[in-house]
Amino acid sequence: MNESAIAFAEHDHRLCRQTMLDELRRTARKRGLRLTPARVRVLEILSEAHRAMGAYEILDRLRAEGLGSQPPVVYRALDFLTGAGFVHRIERLNAYVACCHPGGAHGACFLICAGCRKVAEIEDGALDITLAQAAAGRGFAMRRTVLEIEGICPACRGGTAGGDA
Amino acid sequence: MNESAIAFAEHDHRLCRQTMLDELRRTARKRGLRLTPARVRVLEILSEAHRAMGAYEILDRLRAEGLGSQPPVVYRALDFLTGAGFVHRIERLNAYVACCHPGGAHGACFLICAGCRKVAEIEDGALDITLAQAAAGRGFAMRRTVLEIEGICPACRGGTAGGDA
DNA sequence: ATCAGGGCTGTTACGATATAACAACTAAGA
DNA sequence: TCTTAGTTGTTATATCGTAACAGCCCTGAT
Numbered sequence: 001m002n003e004s005a006i007a008f009a010e011h012d013h014r015l016c017r018q019t020m021l022d023e024l025r026r027t028a029r030k031r032g033l034r035l036t037p038a039r040v041r042v043l044e045i046l047s048e049a050h051r052a053m054g055a056y057e058i059l060d061r062l063r064a065e066g067l068g069s070q071p072p073v074v075y076r077a078l079d080f081l082t083g084a085g086f087v088h089r090i091e092r093l094n095a096y097v098a099c100c101h102p103g104g105a106h107g108a109c110f111l112i113c114a115g116c117r118k119v120a121e122i123e124d125g126a127l128d129i130t131l132a133q134a135a136a137g138r139g140f141a142m143r144r145t146v147l148e149i150e151g152i153c154p155a156c157r158g159g160t161a162g163g164d165a
Numbered sequence: 166m167n168e169s170a171i172a173f174a175e176h177d178h179r180l181c182r183q184t185m186l187d188e189l190r191r192t193a194r195k196r197g198l199r200l201t202p203a204r205v206r207v208l209e210i211l212s213e214a215h216r217a218m219g220a221y222e223i224l225d226r227l228r229a230e231g232l233g234s235q236p237p238v239v240y241r242a243l244d245f246l247t248g249a250g251f252v253h254r255i256e257r258l259n260a261y262v263a264c265c266h267p268g269g270a271h272g273a274c275f276l277i278c279a280g281c282r283k284v285a286e287i288e289d290g291a292l293d294i295t296l297a298q299a300a301a302g303r304g305f306a307m308r309r310t311v312l313e314i315e316g317i318c319p320a321c322r323g324g325t326a327g328g329d330a
Numbered sequence: 331a332t333c334a335g336g337g338c339t340g341t342t343a344c345g346a347t348a349t350a351a352c353a354a355c356t357a358a359g360a
Numbered sequence: 361t362c363t364t365a366g367t368t369g370t371t372a373t374a375t376c377g378t379a380a381c382a383g384c385c386c387t388g389a390t
Contacts, residue, residue, distance in 0.1 A: 005303045034357085036367070055347070070370060075348065091256035092311050094347060094376095111305045122299065130295040131314065134287065139319035140276050146257050146313040149296065154304035199386090201338070220376070235341060240377065259347095259376060332390085339384075349374070356367075 005111060006100060007050040007120035008153045016098075020047040023102050024086055033084060038067050042077040043086055043098060051118045052095035090119060092148045097121070107131070109147035115156030178213050181263075185212040188267050189251055198249060203232050207242040208251055208263060216283045217260035255284060257313045262286070272296070274312035280321030 024043055028035050045061055046053060059074040068074065078096055081087035086102045089095070090110060097110070100121040107128045111120045127147070135142040189208055193200050210226055211218060224239040233239065243261055246252035251267045254260070255275060262275070265286040272293045276285045292312070300307040 005305070008303075008305075034366075038368090068369080071348070072350095073369080076367080091313070109299065111300065111303065113305075114308065120303075120305075122303065124295075124299045127295050127299050130289075130292050131312075134274065134289045134292050135276065135314050135316060138276065138285075138287065139322070140278075140285075140314065141317040141322055142314050143279065143316040145315070146311060147296075148256070148311040149300050149305065149307050150310070151300060151308040152306040157304070157306055199337075203339090233340080236377070237341080237379095238339080241338080334389085335387090337384105337386085339382105341381090341383105343379085345376100345378075347374100347376070350372085352370090354368080354370105356365105358363100358365095360361100360363080 005120035005122055005153075007118050008111075008113070008155060013048050013050065016050070017044055017047045020044075020086070020098060020102065024084075027084065027086075027102070031084075033080075036077075038062060038073055038077045039080050041065065041067055042074065043081055046081075046087060046096060046098040049098075050120075051116075052090045052093045052097045052112070054093075054095045058096070088121065090148060091146050092150065093119075107145055107147070110149065111153065112148055112150045113153035113156055114150055115152050118153060120153070178215065181215070182209055182212045185209075185251070185263060185267065189249075192249060192251075192267070196249075198245075201242075203227060203238055204242045204245050206230065206232055207239065208246055211252060211261060211263040214263075215285075216281075217255045217258045217262045217277070219258075219260045223261070253286065255313060256311050257315065258284075272310055272312070275314065276318065277313055277315045278318035278321055279315055280317050283318060285318070 020043060021040065024040070025035065027033065041062065042058055045058055055071070055074050055078060058078075059068070059071060062074060063069045078087060078089075082089060082096075084102075086099050087096050088099055088108055088110070090097055090112065092112060097119045099108070101123065106123065109122050109124060109127060111122060113119070131145060131147070132142060185208060186205065189205070190200065192198065206227060207223055210223055220236070220239050220243060223243075224233070224236060227239060228234045243252060243254075247254060247261075249267075251264050252261050253264055253273055253275070255262055255277065257277060262284045264273070266288065271288065274287050274289060274292060276287060278284070296310060296312070297307060
């Protein structure tokens with residue numbers, strides 16, 4: 001779960017989902033957060049996809065399963081999961097993606113493939129440091145960062161599709 | 166016009182606007198772009214503000230001046246100016262800001278002050294390089310970047326207001 | 331001088347994303 | 361058992377953005 005850009009590599013999504021849900025339950029117990037069906041299901045949906053999904057796209061799934069039918073349902077679940085560190089919002093896409101290394105606050109950077117629409121979250125210490133320096137050097141107190149790189153992922157570059165790995 | 170984070174420092178906004186417009190006219194002549202009243206006025210409005218403005222906020226101004234009253238008017242002007250490199254979109258805010266060093270394509274990074282809502286564009290070579298390396302090292306072909314740092318600007322930190330410098 | 335075509339404008343209509351507000355319910359602790 | 365904080369369901373609406381099309385105007389070719 002900690003390789004570079006795992007989302008772009010072939011792997012078992014069911015395992016991702018399971019790991020993620022275990023982690024969510026553990027965190028919830030530890031911090032006294034309440035898990036509800038909609039919250040759990042939204043994280044499941046996102047962690048199987050490895051791509052950013054729009055709120056209304058997620059809502060359609062919930063609706064089909066009888067877990068809610070109005071926008072606030074999904075936005076509330078997303079707020080909860082974002083606050084708990086299990087979901088990130090991708091500003092560039094107005095969409096949401098499951099976090100690859102949940103558990104703590106961390107500066108995230110995303111690689112967004114314009115070919116297959118997958119989104120990979122990367123951790124890069126050098127990047128975090130450079131960014132912190134850029135802000136601090138200008139007397140700016142950094143609070144939250146949005147780092148999103150749009151481009152073409154290895155699979156799509158290679159022509160090996162990348163469709164729904 | 167090339168200092169760090171000029172938007173956060175006291176300075177004469179009329180000069181900003183004038184410099185910007187001169188540059189726009191020069192570029193337009195050179196590249197055969199057509200300047201229209203709405204396009205010029207949108208850049209004027211943005212370059213006096215030094216903050217991100219929503220499209221509908223700009224539209225209200227245009228409307229008051231008889232330069233157009235429907236959303237497509239302002240979105241078309243913004244598309245033009247963005248394409249020409251004179252305006253950037255701030256994804257985090259769904260808003261637009263005048264470019265501080267127009268003329269060429271460049272990786273931009275923005276400091277967004279949560280206090281006074283001003284937005285400063287910075288150039289940082291180290292940041293550009295680190296980012297390029299982060300992408301390249303993962304086999305990802307970078308095309309466009311979104312770098313936005315939310316926090317508190319020097320003026321707002323100091324308590325010296327920062328309201329409408 | 332005229333006319334063809336590309337680019338721009340004005341407008342209607344609509345789609346997509348997100349939130350405010352409030353009443354009703356539920357679970358956990360006093 | 362009662363209280364209360366948190367959650368849900370729902371209606372309504374705000375905010376942001378675009379498709380589509382008719383008409384205008386400049387420019388360059390004839």
